[in-house]
Amino acid sequence: MTQEKPSSSFELLDAQIQRWIWGEGWTELRDAQERAIPAILSEKQDVIIAAATAAGKTEAAFFPILTTMLRGEAGHGLTVYISPLKALINDQFGRLTGLCETLEIPVVPWHGDVPSSVKSRFSKNAEGVLLITPESLEAILCNKGSKVPQLFAKLRYFVVDELHAFIGSERGKQLQSLLQRIDIAVGRKVPRIGLSATLGDMRMAANFLRPSGGEAVEIIESASEGGELRLLIKGYIEPSSLNGAAGDEAPPPSPSEASIVQQLFKTLRGSNNLVFPNSRAKVESYTYALRKLCEREQVQNEFWPHHGSLSREIREETENALKARDRSTTAICTNTLELGIDIGAVKSIAQIGPPPSVASLRQRLGRSGRRKGEPAILRGYAVESEINARSHLMTQLRENLFEMTAMVSLLLENWFEPPRTNGMHLSTLVQQILSLISQYGGVSAGRAYMELCSNGPFNNVSKSDFIELLRHLGDQNLIQQDSSGVLLHGEKGEILANHYTFYAAFSTEEEFRVISGSQTLGSVPISTALSVGDFILFAARTWRVDAIEEDIKTIYVVHHVTGMAPSFNTPGGRVHDEVRQRMQKLYASEETVGYLDETARALLNQGRQTYCRLDLHSRTIVSSGGSTVLLFTWLGDGANEVIGAMLRRYGLTPAPCGPAVELHGTVENIEALPRYLIELAREESPSVESILSHTFNLAQEKWDWALPESLLKKSFASLRLDIDSGYSWIRRHAEKILNRHRY
Template structure:
């Protein structure tokens, strides 16, 4: 890599600090990547906030830090210079390894700041804050709450906040939490601190711009890589789930293999011998698939290459698997939940597999980005879907092969480069309550108007009015979370102090009581205490099988040793990913189309044809209501929010239904009664608040238990009800 002639404009490389240039030379880079070259001018030539958008493994971390460190290294900065925020501790550890050598050359310290990081290193950094801090939102909250008076000294000259995996913060309570923390940091520093967001998958850049700068989103610069995606090779494979009773009547040689057995067999044949990732939606599924692959390897007397990776496994086990993938010395396939979806460096993988249909196109794109990272290599994706071999003739949803069609629709949207816009629209009362307590802790007390002006307004709580906030404070006072001194200062109440002193206060999401699983003094991970474990029980965990030796209920420790059998434990049910209107519309387009999708295997093509035949036989092009026996099926063809709204509206008419991806199912319901209820809903649409009266459960987030029903129902009505579906007059699908 060489500099430009002196009579020409300096190249992006020429504009970097000389020590940064030497670091790049020593790395053996022949040139800067596209996003890196663009980011240098974008960051150095203005004071605007910036979003760097590029595919996974495009070098976004260096794109941000090469110019940021070039400018901060040459300035006298009397505090931390850069704050890097990540959603994962593992990603922080990974970025620390990537930045450590570069920062050492620039004589800038780089500090990991999370629960597993060195306490001595953090204490030293607090005494003399300099350089780069790598931190999670929860550790940032802990720093503000516990070291409030000291934080101003640590950040008063802070130049940049870098937010990695920005898309992961654009929805959900952690994103709301971080957005609020950013406002509090600006207030602590006494000025707006410049923000740089990094992301591979953003469906709505306007939303990302608002997240970084809610007071001036139009000033946030978007810098995108112009490089294309690698070649995509994909296959959706269909599997028939046999009916055990029916198969039992067949001769053994004619019986269908259970779908999971067939899926595991194909995964073993297709993936063994290289590095791969397999994603499943739940921890139970991860453990089940990993166990089946491990047993198959054992049966074939070959070394096991398939290992689980999820949030309940110990940090040590997860890091060992990540390092094994990264080193590439042994072929390794990780079976994971979302824990390996984000940008932890695990090296290049040959392929990605998904067990079950994708619910999120953004998540699917993020997962696919793990494959095809080396120049000239394609991205390889396999999706495995199971459907009943003989669907019930009286169940239209089974006949329509919903999971197979959802997988096809997701692939179509992936290829079209569409991504969900995301967003955290809502009142987020649980997180607002938490931020109120946290701010009082940070400042030692605060006035109501001061907190409203800082926490609310443009940003994550923009929909919260002063009336809403006053009602929240009254509810918190009644619950003894806060109390007011004679001079009007709000302080923690008795219950508020107890909450703020808990070890889990710094996180806004709920955590479960758990047993720690231990063998030979080595912690394997944790399982929820609601699992009915007893001595002598068998357990499948961490990809192996165990027998329970003893249980210490007080210490919440379960001792185990290896065993020949096991049972996958239960884990908390995670709230399912809501389907976007666009995905459900695409599902209907798949039914209506006669297109032959080359990415389907033979069984998948047969299942799709059966689904299309059922769609035509049921006349769903023009019908939205089916009466089958004593049951009613309503085809809504909208996303989760609209379908749930209609489900609650029907509940207000005393009709109970169960929601599916494309509609609702009412059991033992008279057709006339159902039609009458629909007519009533569309002729006299219930208000959002009337619908919210039937919402259960109301308490879904960590601090909802401290809020009155009427406040939670009001929040539900304002944020989770799609009133447009109630004004549609009818549900006849629009022509395709």
């Protein structure tokens, strides 16, 4: 290894690993690798390695880990690598095998597609590097409970990849619990190594990696300088009235979509790119339109779909096309290609519509500009409807363009949403109680509370709440207590805990498999009626439905020349306060935005003119008709939901409306809105019970159905509501609204 600068960390590595690095032609270690090697070799602390995509995080972790394993006096020991995606496990298996084969350290993948014979061999001699998902780790603890201490006795490290993808989610809370339970089983704290994109608050990430011990986690953020960024947001105007397609023909793309397709075709062909249209249905429609355009122009197809409902074979076909060096490929994708699956370098990222979050946009952009000397390229496409006499006020404000522009401006300032780590996730706690019973064959209430709550990841659950939960689970026959006080599965709990779907902490949509001949194309959630003879668009091709077997959730199709996009349920992102407040700054500003094209600049000016015309700088309540008003808060979704929920008690019906809360009611209670806000402001800080007293449909997570109503409300509020921000806004603005109740 001919180094461009001295490296003390390189000398700390095992000689075999040094030779492998030389053989790969590396001239130097990257910043994250230099700093991570001595920290991980200490074997005494938890470490987070935070860097952009393709900054060498995997090597930063595994060079020192493998060095430690090679120095083991009683064998190599075990390292458990945990990934959110099976595809990422398969990717890392290929990446690590080449290095580990030379070191004679086994690498074992473990997920649903891995043969049982491979798992059985590993279980007999648990050494090497185990690549696994949280769900498979859950299955091990449930099904091999008595053997868990022996199975993980030689465990030296946990490596959690894509740490940021777990934070604030059901799977994340499950993962924290699994790590804690294994620590207890082996009787020691196993060092945890988190690999992550850089987050807005890395200390929060540290507290996630090691609950109640985050202050001791060493955080290594790559000091590598970002390269050049080339950026353009193009604006499009959708005509207000469109004629639909007749008969069985697939609805043609709207004029704006057709223009975007032409632009993508013109600018992306001849290079590798990723296009994010924000939904699976849009992935299908854009890929289909681009492939049809390739056929019309008689050129080779370069456009491939990638989303979670496609079969593994089809997704891998797209991934392999991106990695191939002999052709150009553009993937139209959802966030399935946002995480760290190796797809090689891409030239540019195209974002159609506002991204789910600034953090998501940053992760996507990290795929571009990875080759030395090449810029990262981001193309944004903002679509706004043509304004007519019936246009909604948010259309007149050009909300989509302003939200996208606000997110990009925050990205340029290196701001992104801090992870939300205060969620109770009581749904996952239900699962973990049942899982703990499976692991031990029964557990006392005191031990369950200690492992999961007082010393575990659910440390914001009080004893009284835990007791209430246990009683409710008993009432539902999920658990029972024997004469000695040991908690066991109830009849219903035993059935659920012994089904393969139990291992996932999150719920999945009920989907139908789509089969053509002997090939499974993937699966699709059907939210609209579907009949034999209908046409669907899937895997960027059109199919006729030949048969539907509801009992086995299967659709049989044959290829056809027409089709229509299936209906996918795609929840949007949760917008942060900071994004909405940046939007207001953009509305109030007169400064030009240099990365907007001519149409986008015109849309920006239209939005600003509407903002000034309505005096939204100082005005909060704006009429949208006799019985409807918009309450402009310029807050995020969590705070707006609080304000809307509190106003329900007055007979108003709230609806989310971007930076505002749209309120529907009678003329009388709409006119009384200023008085209602004054009354709310004079109350003590509201309780969760009072905020959600008139709100229904709170069950959002897999096991929420098993919660008593009081705990369901607490869990929902902790995950979705920003009570402090919402109530503070009411108190700040109530008197001003009363004094200025102009409509």
